[in-house]
Amino acid sequence: MPILKHDAVPDGLVLETTEGRLQLTVCASRIVRIRYTVETSFSEQESLMIVPREANTSPYVIQDENDYVKLSTTELSIHIDKRTCALAYYDAGGKLLTREPNRGGKTLVPVDVVKSVFDEDALLETGQGADGLRVRAGNIKKVVDRQAYRTKLAFEWQDDEALYGLGSHEEGMFNLRGQHQYLYQQNMKAVVPVLVSTLGxxxxxxxxxxxxxxxxxxxxxxxxxxxxxxxxxFIYGPELDGVVQGVRFLTGKAPMLPKWAFGYVQSKERYTSSQELIDTVREFRSRQLPIDCIVLDWKSWTGELWGQKTLDPERFPDPKKMMEELHQLDARLMVSIWPIMNPNSDNHREMAEHGGLLGNRANYDAFSEKARSLYWKQAYEGLFAHGIDAWWCDCTEPFEADWKGAVKPEPEERLRINTEEAKLYLDPAYINAYSLLHSRGIYEGQRAASDSKRVVNLTRSAYAGQHRYGTITWSGDIAANWETLRKQIPDGLNFCATGSPYWTLDIGAFFVQNKPDLWFWNGDYDAGVEDLGYRELYVRWFQYGAFLPMFRSHGTDTPREIWRFGEPGEPFYETLVFFLRLRYRLLPYIYSLAARVFREDYTLMRALPFDFRHDSGTFDIDDQFMFGSALMVCPITKPMYYDIGSTPIEGADKTRNVYLPAGSTWYDYWEHSVHQGGQTIAANAPLERIPLYVRSGSILPMGDDLQHVEDHSHEYLYIRVYAGQNGSFDYYEDENDNYSYETGSCAIMSMHWDEERRVLAIGDRQGSYPGMINQRKLIIMLFDSQVSQPPQSPTIKDVHYTGSFIEVSF
Incomplete structure (x- = not known):
């Protein structure tokens, strides 16, 4: 489509072509918005994912060259071919980043948008599936609502680049080159339409x-x-952290989660009464096992009143007292709530009276501000007013239709079945946005009701921008086998690569047993925790889970409490306890990184190219990741001790290959041995540990053993310094669970290791907050072994820190 003319407009450029109009808008020096329409004007529809922002202030230049029109900022240049309108993207130095095919890469094909009409002839069918209550409508009339377009945006990606993102899907794809993926919301599919490239x-x-x-x-x-x-x-980094910063510049910042959300979350399907919840937390406390949250899964309502946001008075006779007891035990409660409601429930009747239901007369309309407000009102009156701490917004992709039968449908058939079901009740242009709006209603409702508790919302689906509503997304109802564990690692890394920072999974998987008549209920362990093979799998899953943004056990078929996996002194039990306590010792590091997520748009769970994109050896490594700036985690994804049915495995190799990225030296966290980067080694991996490495130049703050995040029985801070190159770390503290941090109520202690001078400098404390600890005892541990030399014990120094600048020399 040849360009007929081009005109400068505020913040950019509009091009008239023989086949429509193209607009480039400069949003920032590294971000340009591109729109293409064949209509006479551009759409004025409000974006659901992009936050309003002030007009661009970054300078840019428009130049008319012989063969192309060029729009340039200080960081980025886009060439538009005059013959085809194909776009090519360059950095400021003229290096090609990516381009559309020379013939042009933008296609719009007209389509009729069909919507459902629900009248008195519509038939409703209510049923119960493995995934909860379902109400489906039949005999629906369909009409053409309007005309829209099917769009296609083509690229010529370069041979040496890798692509990541698009959300969390079940297939275990990592580098998306040579792959295809379908983006629609579904159990085990959490969509975020963002791609990131190793070319920056x-x-x-x-x-x-x-x-x-x-x-x-x-x-x-x-x-x-x-x-x-x-x-x-189009967002230019050039580092992947810069790309994520651009995504959050557009879609909003991720707020701080409360500190307790980074502790241990105990869940299962399901705790059935207030007494069982309290007794379980008491058992954790009596065994001195850390815990910060326990979860109340579905059917907390009365009888079959699915989705009612009140607790059954027989099993939960005094919710306020229950919450008081749990809080006295220093534990929080997360409660599962659903967007679908039984027609006999009070919540349903109220929603129906206010016109807040979708066409199946069961799911509330999250696209309606009025319905979202009413849904929050019900959640507030039935749950939050009693002291509930957090939400588990289950089934936020409410129209799945293929979770039945013995045979899993083919991918294209699954796409058809599920998207056709969603299009019955939602505008076809918005079937991916339900979870985004549902999360918005919860966040805005709780923020208006209280500033004392940060919003925590565990959701099963996601979309771009949803992170700004205090959400954590989990990967859905997965099955217990080693293949699933292996695939979950790249699934989570691709999700976090999109700019959505908080992802987790069901440690141990949701389905443990196998039911041949249901394709999704395909775990390998019918004996559950009695099978030593499952115990080994669970331990390895738990070790991996200790390094996820949320550390949460959950599932059906078999118990999940730590004492179900053995007795004190036995290897499975002791390993679980060790990693549970390690997670709590790492909380000073983890919470400081969470502050970076908010303050700097950081990514906590990091595919290796986030830190090593110039090392192409990292591009396809899908079973290692950085947990923050210091730790490289290498989960174990194969059995070494027991097969299914408690069958011992003889002679298994208890190591795994680990690639150490170039550009750093690497410390074995357990043995303190040091290895040169740019090589693959065989790492020891007995049951008691997984390979864990620390990058040289890291400063790793740790604490003592705790029972919960606000356990102040120990006030020491252990600062581990791993020599080899300069390094910095900002240690962050605040009140842990309110929104005062938004107005500066926090404290930051900046630390810097100077490799040449062999000095750790700790700067003046910046900021303050109520209840702040003014003086600290710091135990500084310097790890300084040379590559290929035997491991050495760290050099340890005690320091008294009062908030003023100090230097510690080694």
Missing amino acids: YGILVDSYSLMTFHDDAFGSYLSTDVDDEMDYY
């Missing part, structure tokens, strides 16, 4: 319809199913 750029598509990604024999492109126009953002 990202693409954010502002669409809410079904999307597909291809880099295969069918082409290299992103497509959307139903849109008014093509609308996307």
Whole structure:
């Protein structure tokens, strides 16, 4: 489509072509929005994912060259081919980042948008599946509502780049080159339409319809199913942290979660009474096992009143007293709530009276501000007013239709079944946005009701921008086998690569047993915790889970409390306890990184190219990751001791290969031995530990053993310094669970290791907050072994820190 003319407009450029209009808008020096329409004007529809912002202040230049029009900022340059309108993206130095095919890469195909009409002839069918209450409508009339477009945006990606992102899916894809993926919300599919490249750029598509990604024999492109126009953002890093910062500049900051959310969360399907919840926490306390939250799963309501947001008075006779007892035990409670409601429930009747239901007369309409407000009112009156601490918004992709039968449908059939079901009740252009709006209602409702508790919302689906509503996404109802554990690692890394920082999973998997008549209930361990093979799998899952943003056990078929996996002194029990306590010792490090997530748009769970994108050896490593700036985690994803049925494995190799990225030396966390980067080693991996490495130049603050995050029985702070290169770390503290940090109520202690001078400098404490500890005893431990020499014990120095600058020399 040749360009007919181009005109400068505020913040950018509009090009008239023979086949429509193209607009480039400079959002910042590294971010440009691109829109393409064949209509006479661009859409004025409000974005659900992009936050309003002030007009761009970054300078830019428009130049008319012989063959192309060029828009340049100080960081980025985009060339638009005059013959085809194909875009090519360059950095400020003229290096090509990516481009569309020369023939042009933007296609809009008209489609009729069909919507459902629900009248008196519509038939409702209520049923119960493994995934909860379902109400489906039949005999629905359909009408053409409007015309829209199917969009296709093609690229010519370069041979030496890797691509990540698109959310968390069950297939275990990591580098998306040579792959294809379908983007629609479903149990075990959490969609975020963001791609990031190791060449230092990202693409954010502002669409809410079904999307597909291809880099295969069918082409290299992103497509959307139903849109008014093509609308996307090109974000230049050049580091992947910079791309994430750009995503959050557009979609909003991730607020601080309360500190307790980084402790241990105990869940299972399910605790059935207030007494069982309290007794379970008491057992943790009596065994001196740390815990910060226990979870009340589905069916907390009365009888079959599915989705009612009140507790059954027989099993939970005094919710306020229950919450007081749990809080006295220094534990919080997370409660499962659902967007679907039984027609016989009070919540349903009230929602129906206010016109807040979708066409199946069961799910509330999260797209309606009025319905969202009413839903929050019900959650407040039935739960939050009693002291409930956190939400588990289950089934936030409310229209799955294929969780039945013995045979799992083919991927394309699953896409058809599930998206057709969603389109019955939702506008086809918005079937991916339900969870985003549902989360918004919870967040805005709680923020208006109270500033004393930070919003925590565990959701099963996601979308771009949802992170700004205090959400953590988990990977859905997965099954207990080693293959699933292996696939979960890249699934989580791709989710976090999109700019959505908080992801977790069901430690031990949701389904443990096998039911041949249900394709998804396909765990390997019918004997549950009695099977030593499952105990080994659970321990390895737990070790991995100790380094996730949320550390949470959950599932059905078998108990999940730590004492179900053995007795004190036995290896499975003792290993679980060790990693549980290690998680709490790492909380000074983890919570400081959580502050970076908010303050600097940081990513806590990091695919290796986030830190080592210039080492192409990291591009396809899908079973190692950085947990913050210091720790490289290498989970174990194969059995070494027991097979299914408690069958011993003879002669198994108890090591795994670990790649140590180039550019650093690496300390074995357990043995303190040091290894040169840029090589693969065989790392020891007995049951009691997983390979864990610390990058040289790291400063790693740790604490004593705790029973919960606000346990103040020990006030020592252990500062581990790993020599080899300069390093810095900002140790962060605040009140742990309110929103005063937004107005500066926090304290930061900056630390810097000077490798040449062999000095750790600790700066003046910046800021303060109520209840702050003014003086601290610091135990500084310097790890300084030379590569290939035997491991050495650290040099230890005690320091008294009162908030003023000090230097510690070694």
